[in-house]
Amino acid sequence: MSSIPETAQLGNHTVIEDDVVIGNNVSIGHNTVILRGTWIGDDVTIGNNCVLGIRPAVNQRMRKSDNEDRQLIIQSGTKVGHLASVYSGTKIGRNVFIGDHASIRENVLIDDKSVVGRAAIVELNSKIGKFCTIQTLAYITGDTTMEDNVFIGPCVSMSNDKYMGAKSFTLNGPLIKMGAKIGNNASLLPGVTIGRNSIIGAGAAVTRDIENNVTAAGVPATKFNR
Amino acid sequence: MSSIPETAQLGNHTVIEDDVVIGNNVSIGHNTVILRGTWIGDDVTIGNNCVLGIRPAVNQRMRKSDNEDRQLIIQSGTKVGHLASVYSGTKIGRNVFIGDHASIRENVLIDDKSVVGRAAIVELNSKIGKFCTIQTLAYITGDTTMEDNVFIGPCVSMSNDKYMGAKSFTLNGPLIKMGAKIGNNASLLPGVTIGRNSIIGAGAAVTRDIENNVTAAGVPATKFNR
Amino acid sequence: MSSIPETAQLGNHTVIEDDVVIGNNVSIGHNTVILRGTWIGDDVTIGNNCVLGIRPAVNQRMRKSDNEDRQLIIQSGTKVGHLASVYSGTKIGRNVFIGDHASIRENVLIDDKSVVGRAAIVELNSKIGKFCTIQTLAYITGDTTMEDNVFIGPCVSMSNDKYMGAKSFTLNGPLIKMGAKIGNNASLLPGVTIGRNSIIGAGAAVTRDIENNVTAAGVPATKFNR
Incomplete structure (x- = not known):
C-alpha cells in the first residue's frame, strides 16, 4: 500500500x-x-x-x-x-x-x-546539470552529459550512434560544457564536445569538437568571428 | 457547477x-x-x-x-x-x-x-491568421505573428530569443506574411520577417528578413531565381 | 460487446x-x-x-x-x-x-x-518494412515507402507536397530502399528516392534522388567519398 x-x-x-x-x-x-x-x-x-x-x-x-x-x-x-x-x-x-x-x-x-x-x-x-534550459521539442540523446547553465534551443537534435546500427559502436552522446548555448534546430553528431560558453548557430550541423568561447554555424559547422 | x-x-x-x-x-x-x-x-x-x-x-x-x-x-x-x-x-x-x-x-x-x-x-x-496550415511537429515560438493563408511545413523550427538567455532581450518571434510558405525542417531566427507569398526551402536557416515574392534556401538562406 | x-x-x-x-x-x-x-x-x-x-x-x-x-x-x-x-x-x-x-x-x-x-x-x-528502426521524434510523411532494414535517425523530417498546397500535386512521399540510413535531423523533399545501403548525413537536405551505396551530406545534399 x-x-x-x-x-x-x-x-x-x-x-x-x-x-x-x-x-x-x-x-x-x-x-x-x-x-x-x-x-x-x-x-x-x-x-x-x-x-x-x-x-x-x-x-x-x-x-x-x-x-x-x-x-x-x-x-x-x-x-x-x-x-x-x-x-x-x-x-x-x-x-x-x-x-x-x-x-x-x-x-x-x-x-x-x-x-x-x-x-x-x-x-x-543522460546527466543534465543545474540551471540548464532544454527548450521545446529538443532531443537529448542517450549518454549525453550537460554541465551547468547550458542552453539548448528548441528542436535541437542529437545522436549517439556513429554507424546508425551498422557496426558495433559504444554509444556516445555529446558533452556540452558549462554555459554553452545551442541554437534552434542545430544537429549534434555522436560524441562531439561543445566547449565552455561556446555558441552554436541555428540550423548548424556540428560534426567535430568545438573549442571553448567560440561561435560556430553552418552545415558542417565552422567557426566564425564574433 | x-x-x-x-x-x-x-x-x-x-x-x-x-x-x-x-x-x-x-x-x-x-x-x-x-x-x-x-x-x-x-x-x-x-x-x-x-x-x-x-x-x-x-x-x-x-x-x-x-x-x-x-x-x-x-x-x-x-x-x-x-x-x-x-x-x-x-x-x-x-x-x-x-x-x-x-x-x-x-x-x-x-x-x-x-x-x-x-x-x-x-x-x-502568438497570433495565427485564417486558413493557415501548421503541419506536423512544427514549432511556433512565442510572440509569432502569422497572417492569413500561411503554410508552415512539418518540423519547422523558430526561436524568439536572440541571445539565448545570455542578455536581456525583448523576445521577438517571426512575422510571416500572407501566403508565405516555409519548407519542412527550416529554421527561423528571432524576429525575422518572411515576405508575402515568399517560399523558404526545406532545411533552410533564415537569418535575416526575406522580401515579398521570392524563394530562398540554404544555410544561411539566400535568394535564388525561380 | x-x-x-x-x-x-x-x-x-x-x-x-x-x-x-x-x-x-x-x-x-x-x-x-x-x-x-x-x-x-x-x-x-x-x-x-x-x-x-x-x-x-x-x-x-x-x-x-x-x-x-x-x-x-x-x-x-x-x-x-x-x-x-x-x-x-x-x-x-x-x-x-x-x-x-x-x-x-x-x-x-x-x-x-x-x-x-x-x-x-x-x-x-505509409508502408514500413521489416526490421526498420524509426528513431525518436522522426517524422514519416504520408505515402512514404520504406523497405526492410532501413534506419531513420532521430528528428528526421520528410515532406510529400512539392508545392505546399499552392498547386494541385499528387502527394508523393520518399522511397527509402533496403538498408539505407538517414542521419539525425536530415530533411527529405517530396518524392526523393534513397538508394539501397546509402547513408545520408546528419542535418542534410536531400533535394534529389540518391543512388545506391553512396554517402551524401550538406544542404543541398551532395555525394562525398567514403
Whole structure:
C-alpha cells in the first residue's frame, strides 16, 4: 500500500500504485498514473494525464539500462506538466520544471532548477546539470552529459550512434560544457564536445569538437568571428 | 457547477470542472479533462485523453503571460484531436482543426479555419491568421505573428530569443506574411520577417528578413531565381 | 460487446469499446482507450493513457484515406508504450515496438520486428518494412515507402507536397530502399528516392534522388567519398 498524506490533493481517476511515497503538499492532476516505486518529495506539483515511474519495456532489438529496478525520485518543489512521462531509475532534483508532453527515460539525472521544455525528450543514461534550459521539442540523446547553465534551443537534435546500427559502436552522446548555448534546430553528431560558453548557430550541423568561447554555424559547422 | 446540455456526448471518466460552458451538440472523448473557465461553442468535437483550459504553472526562471486568468474559448465547429493540451487565456476560432498530441499555450489566437498539425506546438502570445496550415511537429515560438493563408511545413523550427538567455532581450518571434510558405525542417531566427507569398526551402536557416515574392534556401538562406 | 479473455490484464479506468477483439495474455495499462473495431493479437502489451483505433476526423481542408472504416490490427508480441495513439485501418505486425507519445495514422503498414521510436509520427498510407528502426521524434510523411532494414535517425523530417498546397500535386512521399540510413535531423523533399545501403548525413537536405551505396551530406545534399 502507498501512504498518501492528508495534505495531498489528488485529481479524479488518479491511479497510485503500491510502494509510492508522497511528501507534504503534493498536488496530482486528474487521470495521472503514478506507478509503483515512485518517490515524490514535498511541494511537488504534477499535472493531468501523466504517467510517472515507467519501468523500461524493451524488445530484443533495443538496449537496456543497467539499473532498471531503481525508483523514480522527484525532489521537492519540482513541477511536472500535463501528458508527460518519466521512467523509473531516474532522479529529478529540486525546483525542476518538466513541460507538458515531455518524456524522460530511465537512469537520467536532472539537477536542481533546470527546465525541460514542452515535448522535449531526454534519453537514457543522460546527466543534465543545474540551471540548464532544454527548450521545446529538443532531443537529448542517450549518454549525453550537460554541465551547468547550458542552453539548448528548441528542436535541437542529437545522436549517439556513429554507424546508425551498422557496426558495433559504444554509444556516445555529446558533452556540452558549462554555459554553452545551442541554437534552434542545430544537429549534434555522436560524441562531439561543445566547449565552455561556446555558441552554436541555428540550423548548424556540428560534426567535430568545438573549442571553448567560440561561435560556430553552418552545415558542417565552422567557426566564425564574433 | 458546470451546465452540460443534454445534447452533449461525454466519454467515460471525463472530468469537467466548475465554470465550464458547453454549447449544443458537443462531443468530448474518454478520459479528457476540461478545466474550470473553459468555454466551448456549438458542434465542437474533442478527442480522448486531452487536457483543456490549463492555467500557466511556471517556475521563477520562466516568464508569465499578462492575462493568465482569462478563459479558454473554443468556437463553434472546431475539432480537437486526442492527447492534445490547450491553455487558458487562448481563443480558438471557428472550424479550426487541432491535431493529436498538439500543444497550444496561453494568450494565443488561432483564427477561423486554420489547421494546427499533429504534435505541433504554438507558444504563448502568438497570433495565427485564417486558413493557415501548421503541419506536423512544427514549432511556433512565442510572440509569432502569422497572417492569413500561411503554410508552415512539418518540423519547422523558430526561436524568439536572440541571445539565448545570455542578455536581456525583448523576445521577438517571426512575422510571416500572407501566403508565405516555409519548407519542412527550416529554421527561423528571432524576429525575422518572411515576405508575402515568399517560399523558404526545406532545411533552410533564415537569418535575416526575406522580401515579398521570392524563394530562398540554404544555410544561411539566400535568394535564388525561380 | 467485446469479449475479454480471462488472461487479459486491464488497468484502472481502461475503456474498451464494443467490437474489440483481444487475444491471450494481453496487458493494457491504466486510462487507456481501445476504440471499437480494434483487433489485438496474443501477448500484446499496451501502456498507460493510450488511444488506439482512432477513426479519422478531418475537416474540409484535409484529405481522407480510402478505407477509413477498416479495423486497427495489432499482431502478436507487439508492445505499445504510453500516451501513444494509433488510427484504425492500420496493421501493425508481429513483435513491433511502438514508443511512448508516438502517433500512427490510418492505412499504415508496419511490418514485423520494426521499431517506431518515442514521439515519432507515421502519417497515412505509409508502408514500413521489416526490421526498420524509426528513431525518436522522426517524422514519416504520408505515402512514404520504406523497405526492410532501413534506419531513420532521430528528428528526421520528410515532406510529400512539392508545392505546399499552392498547386494541385499528387502527394508523393520518399522511397527509402533496403538498408539505407538517414542521419539525425536530415530533411527529405517530396518524392526523393534513397538508394539501397546509402547513408545520408546528419542535418542534410536531400533535394534529389540518391543512388545506391553512396554517402551524401550538406544542404543541398551532395555525394562525398567514403
